[in-house]
């Protein structure tokens with residue numbers, strides 16, 4: 001039987017797509033192996049979001065395609081298409097983000113070619129087959145209509161498409177039966193989810209999703225700050241099964257830079273959303289993305305970002321250094337911040353955020369919260385890892401329960417951003 005190894009770069013949506021490809025292929029009689037060297041085929045599911053992400057994928061493809069039959073999928077496949085075929089003789093197919101539903105046929109095809117046309121099948125209805133997992137994810141909408149000027153995603157993932165509510169609920173139901181306890185709903189911008197057929201928005205979807213048997217907690221990302229509605233915040237406040245967590249990317253604290261980025265909100269609007277979340281959902285965690293060194297960002301703009309981060313105190317932030325992406329509006333702007341300044345700003349805010357994240361973790365000491373036990377401790381086998389309803393990891397003594405149990409935990413300490421606790 002042919003063996004396939006899948007290497008995934010990029011975000012959770014790519015991980016979910018890889019799971020679905022694995023599901024399709026195992027259904028067609030292929031074995032999914034965890035050992036790259038033992039594989040007959042290697043599928044590389046790629047990311048295009050930053051230059052660095054592409055470079056990593058390219059070097060992996062270069063090495064793998066010397067020894068194996070390689071299929072390149074994902075966002076970089078969608079972007080570069082034929083260039084990949086030309087550059088790597090060992091690559092036998094390039095499969096865009098709309099076309100992997102046919103992966104079982106594509107893998108057999110001898111002729112080297114690109115598959116990057118229109119969506120062929122409702123790939124949403126292909127479910128991953130995975131047993132024994134506690135935490136999983138599923139896509140509720142994909143694509144993006146926002147066109148932030150730095151971002152490649154709208155070009156590689158296409159326009160926003162929301163998935164049918166019934167298809168999502170059916171998948172959640174199956175996951176519940178399989179033993180999943182926590183599910184993350186994914187979308188480039190979940191706030192603009194809208195199921196036209198049933199006239200259901202994202203809050204409506206969540207209110208139905210919490211009723212699914214077996215699933216104890218639901219999370220979602222990403223929320224775009226410009227259309228994070230009061231209704232959504234109120235829904236999270238009202239439904240105990242919804243995690244008390246928002247991932248709300250700030251990108252910049254300067255109105256001038258936000259405008260250049262085409263983010264369509266101001267720093268003041270962002271602050272207002274944070275205040276509303278904290279007013280209605282005490283203890284809610286808020287995480288963010290910050291992009292430093294965007295074209296036109298001056299010291300004064302960067303300082304405003306730093307001040308926002310100090311004022312808001314995010315529980316965690318993913319901080320990135322801008323890299324120009326071909327084909328975006330940003331490509332036409334002068335990449336005005338030199339590399340040295342970009343790096344200085346990056347390190348500066350990384351250091352600040354590290355302290356804030358640690359303080360935010362320590363602030364939990366003494367608090368009680370629900371946590372789902374999800375894995376044995378990675379570093380210490382005498383411990384179990386559990387995940388709190390604010391999306392933090394808490395380490396509890398082994399023997400406090402079994403994997404999949406929900407336990408009430410009192411936080412007793414913090415190790416950097418991880419919490420330590422005991423079951424009460």
Ligand code: SAH
Nearest residue numbers: 150151188222249289290291320321322323
């Ligand atoms: N849909 C999400 C995030 C998509 S990409 C949102 O709207 O926020 C994830 C993060 O990568 C972005 O939030 C941004 O901070 C970063 N990013 C996107 N394009 C980038 C680029 N050209 N260079 C560096 N970072 C980038």
Ligand code: SF4
Nearest residue numbers: 144146147148151153
């Ligand atoms: Fe990219 Fe902006 Fe869309 Fe997020 S909202 S995926 S950053 S274009």
Ligand code: F3S
Nearest residue numbers: 010011047048049075
């Ligand atoms: Fe995700 Fe990267 Fe594509 S962040 S949507 S895999 S460009």
